[in-house]
Amino acid sequence: MAMHARTQSTYIKQPVVNPQPAIQPAIKPERKIFTKGEKILFAAFLSIVALFCVMILQTQASIHASSQDIRAIEQQIDETKKQNTDLSIQVSELSKYERVWEKAKELGLKLNDKNVKVVSGQ
Secondary structure, three states: OHHHHHHHHHOOOOOOOOOOOOOOOOOOOOOOOOOHHHHHHHHHHHHHHHHHHHHHHHHHHHHHHHHHHHHHHHHHHHHHHHHHHHHHHHHHHHOOHHHHHHHHHHOOOOOOHHHOOOOOOO
């Protein structure tokens, strides 16, 4: 046992030290939310969308103006048709045989069978 005691006395326990790595703050390069290229692409996309919106609005305005012109022309056509109908009625009333004969009598014209020439239809 004596030997055993000697080994114990020469053995000194050293405190166990957990080696901790030196904590250095991780320096991450500061990354912006959008890169310069992404910003340019985004601006180009917005420009194209705005351009298409303006083109659509211009087309709609043109269509609206054209439809108004069409309505105005249709109204003029209807008025002209009514005028033509009224005028054709007046022509048929004024060209009746009895009316023409009365006008001829008022102007002093007489029916002379010897002066009438018959023209054959072509």
